[in-house]
Amino acid sequence: MTSIKANNLTIFYPIFDSSSRSLKKAVVRAATGGKIANDAHGISVCAIDNISFSFGEGERIGLVGHNGAGKSTLLRAIAGVYAPTSGSMAVKGSIVSLLDLSLGMDNEFTGYENIFMRCVLMGIGKSEVKKHVDDIIEFSELGEYIRMPMRTYSTGMSLRLAFSICTTFPSDIVLMDEWLSVGDADFSKKAEKRLLEFIKKSSILVLASHDAEQIKKICTRVLTMDHGHVKEDKFN
Template identity: 50%
Template sequence: MAYIKSRGLSIEFPLNDVSNRSLKREAFSLVTGGKVGSSPRHKVTIKALDNISFDLKPGDRLGLLGHNGSGKSTLLKALAGVYAPTSGSLESRGQITSLLDITLGMDMDATGFENIILRGLMLGHTPQKMKELTPEIAEFSELGEYLRLPARIYSSGMLVRLGFAISTAVPSDIVLMDEWLAVGDADFQKKANDKLKEMTERAAILVIASHMPSIIENICNRTICLEKGIIVSDSFFE
């Protein structure tokens, strides 16, 4: 059974240059919303997440709210395994699909077909699995013969379409999103929206950050509001 368990999760980032420490404390507190402090060895750190605890089980649709710098993206990246806890613990079970950076792992000198394999490996799938999915991914991307060419000649829209097609090809237990994705032109966007809805509905657990309350209200049954890396509210609703 898929689940996520966070217990006292805290994440700190060190600041290597500790000159003008008071200025950096002020700047980072204003710009990032995080907490800046010093360790006993006078290493300056910024606490992006502070004592975050929650449980998610199948059926949970969690919306993360908060201003820029509140810790939403850091929490999503921690759930995706990008950041390790500085203290506390974070445990999950189930296949995770992260839609935080859908082109991560691509090689601009590799062809589109080769990047299907590379991006798939980044997502934790086997080369054999990605080979099996390649025809479906190619068809969804609508890139045709461009898939035989190096990705460096792709437009940004073409690259995102390929990344989206790869990232959404395999159903997942847990889906992580930083805003609802807008991909491609009007026709492709409709197809992408349908794919996202299908993927999020089939997932056991969804965690999405958004600045648009309407998206959260339509999709989620729980919201956590973050401020300066701390949970300030945790609400459940139907």
């Protein structure tokens, strides 16, 4: 059964080695609501502060809060990018992270080659990729550019390819930092439809966003975060 469970989860970031930089300390303190600590290695920021929760199948979770509240850090902790400083994070189920669509893609390689490179990072085997490569190329609308190095692509073309790859293979858990909007008006319309269908196939969605209307539209449960704490946890 797909689930995400945090138990007294705490995550500290080391900032720099010297604890004597008073100006930087003041800036960090102001930006984090005073959630800084000194240790033998210098200064650390408490990004997630002793939170516990359980997300289950069928839930669409919205993470809201000001910049620096801990939303993105929590997403990365769920994805396994950040390890807990203390407490635990337990995830059951496959994950697709839409936090950085172009992760692992190389501008010196062709679009076709990058399809396979990106999929390797997603844990998808070569034989499985081959079954879907034509669909990825067709949806991206890159045409003959798929055989050209990505350094020849515009930003929009690169994003279209990355989006097409990431939304091809269904996963139990989908992680998003803001709702994705890709390409021009025509492509964006079909991308929105594809994204909604992709999410529908997942068991759990965790979406961090500043867009209250989008959260209300998509999510069934909303966690309000503030300086690393869960200030409120309510069903939408």
